[in-house]
Amino acid sequence: MLEANNLSCIRDDRVLFSGLSFRVAAGEMVQVEGANGAGKTSLLRILAGLAQPDAGHVSWRQRSIRRERGLYHRELLYIGHQAGIASSLTPLENLAFFQAMGGGKRDEAALWRALERVGLAGYEELPASGLSAGQQRRIALARLWLSPAPLWILDEPLTAIDRQGVAQLMSLFAAHVDARGIVLLTTHQALPASNARIRKMALADRPAEAVPCSV
Numbered sequence: 453m454l455e456a457n458n459l460s461c462i463r464d465d466r467v468l469f470s471g472l473s474f475r476v477a478a479g480e481m482v483q484v485e486g487a488n489g490a491g492k493t494s495l496l497r498i499l500a501g502l503a504q505p506d507a508g509h510v511s512w513r514q515r516s517i518r519r520e521r522g523l524y525h526r527e528l529l530y531i532g533h534q535a536g537i538a539s540s541l542t543p544l545e546n547l548a549f550f551q552a553m554g555g556g557k558r559d560e561a562a563l564w565r566a567l568e569r570v571g572l573a574g575y576e577e578l579p580a581s582g583l584s585a586g587q588q589r590r591i592a593l594a595r596l597w598l599s600p601a602p603l604w605i606l607d608e609p610l611t612a613i614d615r616q617g618v619a620q621l622m623s624l625f626a627a628h629v630d631a632r633g634i635v636l637l638t639t640h641q642a643l644p645a646s647n648a649r650i651r652k653m654a655l656a657d658r659p660a661e662a663v664p665c666s667v
């Protein structure tokens with residue numbers, strides 16, 4: 453369903469990756485591995501259509517994500533490694549905003565369910581800036597319970613999350629892939645045992661220097 457074709461990414465004269473091709477099928481969970489600076493975030497941003505590759509292209513359901521941006525972004529949930537939440541808004545307001553961005557009507561019950569799932573019931577009136585790093589991260593992750601998107605691209609979703617929260621997320625990921633969804637993530641943590649089979653994909657640890665093109 454998700455297909456990377458011959459992708460290259462060059463940053464500051466360094467080839468982070470080149471000729472990278474792979475497919476991720478419905479029902480798969482993939483962990484992108486690599487050292488700090490290997491290019492994991494760069495790859496995920498390209499796969500999410502937020503950055504352009506230096507070469508190659510990405511397809512979703514056999515259609516170029518550049519040409520079918522609208523369709524792709526309706527089917528994709530991307531959560532970057534920044535929490536990506538408004539610190540002056542409460543958790544409930546942040547979630548209502550995410551829900552509105554999805555284009556649906558406000559569904560109060562779903563908002564409260566998501567808040568409860570991430571353990572933020574009781575904190576709904578506080579601005580996010582008054583919450584801990586892990587709680588702020590949980591607001592961002594609550595979108596996983598609100599979104600119908602089949603494709604989840606998650607950059608370090610487990611950062612700052614406690615052990616119980618990680619176990620809960622792993623169960624959610626397993627349920628998502630069981631329902632023929634896709635989870636593509638990065639994490640520096642060893643993933644705990646999960647029902648989902650996890651395919652690992654490693655990026656080279658030392659990006660090569662780019663060879664200047666001769667004209």
Ligand SMILES: Nc1ncnc2c1ncn2[C@@H]1O[C@H](COP(=O)(O)OP(=O)(O)OP(=O)(O)O)[C@@H](O)[C@H]1O
Nearest residue numbers: 463464468486487488489490491492493494495640
């Ligand atoms: N927009 C950019 N402009 C210039 N250099 C960039 C840009 N984005 C990333 N880089 C560089 O590309 C390299 C890879 O960055 P990236 O964030 O993709 O790595 P990563 O594998 O996700 O690292 P980490 O594990 O530390 O999060 C880094 O050296 C970074 O400085």
